[in-house]
Amino acid sequence: MKAGVEPLVNDGFAGEATKRTLGYLQKQREKGKNIVGIYCSYAPLELIRAANAAPAVLCAFANKTIEAAETVLPANLCPLIKSSYGFIKTDTCPFFAISEAVIAETTCDGKKKMFELISHIKPMHVMDLPQLPDQQEALNNWTAMVKKLKGFLETTFNRKIDDKDVEQEIKETNVKNRLMNAVFDFAALTPTPLSWLELYDLTYLGQAATTGDMIALLNECIVKLEKRVAEGVYHGEKNSPRVLVTGCPVGGDATKVFKVIEEAGGVIVALDSCTGMKPFAGSLEENTSDPYAAVARRYLDIPCSCMTPNTSRLTELDKMIERFNPDVVIDVILHACHSYNIESHKIKEHITGKHKMPFLKIETDYSQSDAGQIRTRVEALLEMVHKK
Ligand code: SF4
Ligand code: SF4
16 A cells, blocks of 8 residues: 555554454453464354354465474475474463364365374364255255354353344354455455555455454445545556455465565455455354354355365356456466366366456465465466556
8 A cells, every 4th residue: 555545444553463362462462351362264263252262263375384293294285284393382372372172174184183192282163164055965964063062162161152142243254254345346346445454454354353343344344445435546556467265274384375466566456265255255043043053154155165166266256256356367276276276277267258358266375485486377367458
């Protein structure tokens, strides 16, 4: 963002999503909330909040802990899993340290097996995630898992979770998601008044913060963004190529890809991943006879590549393309993430076929060694669409 423009979030941690979120969680802990570590967008946040707890995201994005992780884990494993495990092995993860329990899901094989290695450290509850989301049994089974999680949280924290509280959390999530999407709508403008870093910061904090705090913050952001638009403040150049980034979760050291895109003259207008807009898509059904089934339905709709078939990823991408009007799509795949890597072929055919849009797949990890090669490929891609 250009110098002199008021940041969207004023707390001294601008651009440091993890520090801001950690500080926030520490304050929540002091206020008496329990902290529950989570590893995935499938973790049902409404139940965690209804148990008077706050979620701490334990997925890690730093290269520095990978060497320690590789003393136990194979080197040819996804860096997200290695980094997350490495932080625990070296006892340096402040989010894990303040977590009193951990919720895990059977998503990809690497995560599932890594959970076994850490399950003795803190109370851990593994949810069996059905992976054929279109089948009726999937919803029934996942609803059963959501109800089992309720039992785990009640036992661990010795507190009853009331159905009314879950219903209230459903309603609050819907309000928060609507506001988050009102912020995303500004990214859809041409030129866009906010940067990828601001989007990333907000979505990172948005997982951990209480709905009430987030609603207040998002309302402030909307006022600031309206002011930016009124004053003609925008990010990048008016004719910058607009980029939609999809694929694996990207954070920390992997944001080198986002930095390269910007340095190459692109503007990222949509972040379609679990560290971006995906967790805030859709809504939960309100006022049903079974709020746990309503929670299960919403989470089962998340289009992760661990699902088969994962057709809703294509329909969600169509909606994002219509909404954010990108010129190119970049699919970021973390090394050894087989499911996103294999799915990338289908995404490419969809983007270049149906949407007639340039597409680039970038396979990377958390080291900086490939930054130059990524730069060359991104520059060539953006050159194809650069608007005069
Ligand atoms: S990409 Fe899939 S496995 Fe990873 S956090 Fe998202 S939903 Fe979970
Ligand atoms: S990026 Fe892929 S391999 Fe890594 S944790 Fe997520 S789903 Fe698993």
